[in-house]
Amino acid sequence: MRKSVHVRRQRVRRRGRIGLTRAQALLVLFACAVFFCLLTGFVLAGGEEAEPVYASYKLVTVQPGDSLWELAGRYQEEAGIERAELIAAIKRANQLSHTLIYPGDNLLIPLAK
Known part of the structure; x- marks a missing residue:
């Protein structure tokens, strides 16, 4: 068993x-x-996306009260792209991981492709 x-x-x-x-x-x-x-x-x-090519860049010194939104609005016509796209292009051109900018910072603003 x-x-x-x-x-x-x-x-x-x-x-x-x-x-x-x-x-x-x-x-x-x-x-x-x-x-x-x-x-x-x-x-x-x-x-990975291809990096857009711009015809030129403008060097801008950030003034008190400036923001990326404001700078993008100011240079939107010269850049020839939408404001949100210009903010992304400014961040890429200046290797910014955030949207904080400070007075005295020098930023490259991409202009017309």
Whole structure:
């Protein structure tokens, strides 16, 4: 009677295991690595946009009370683009990660493409 109980336990254990050999596990790991590399390559390649080319830049010294919104409005006609686009272009040209500017800062304002 004990022998049949032991056999049942063994059967339960075998059913719960996933039968992968080392070669199969390495193949799955390799396939996942290749998929990850391809996925990150496509994401990184698609995220980069070409830097717009502008005909010229104007160097402006920030005065008290100036903001990027105000400067973009002041130079919007010369730049020939929308105010929001000009703010983004000013941030790129001056490598700003935020919109805070201070009196005395020198900023490049991109003008007509």
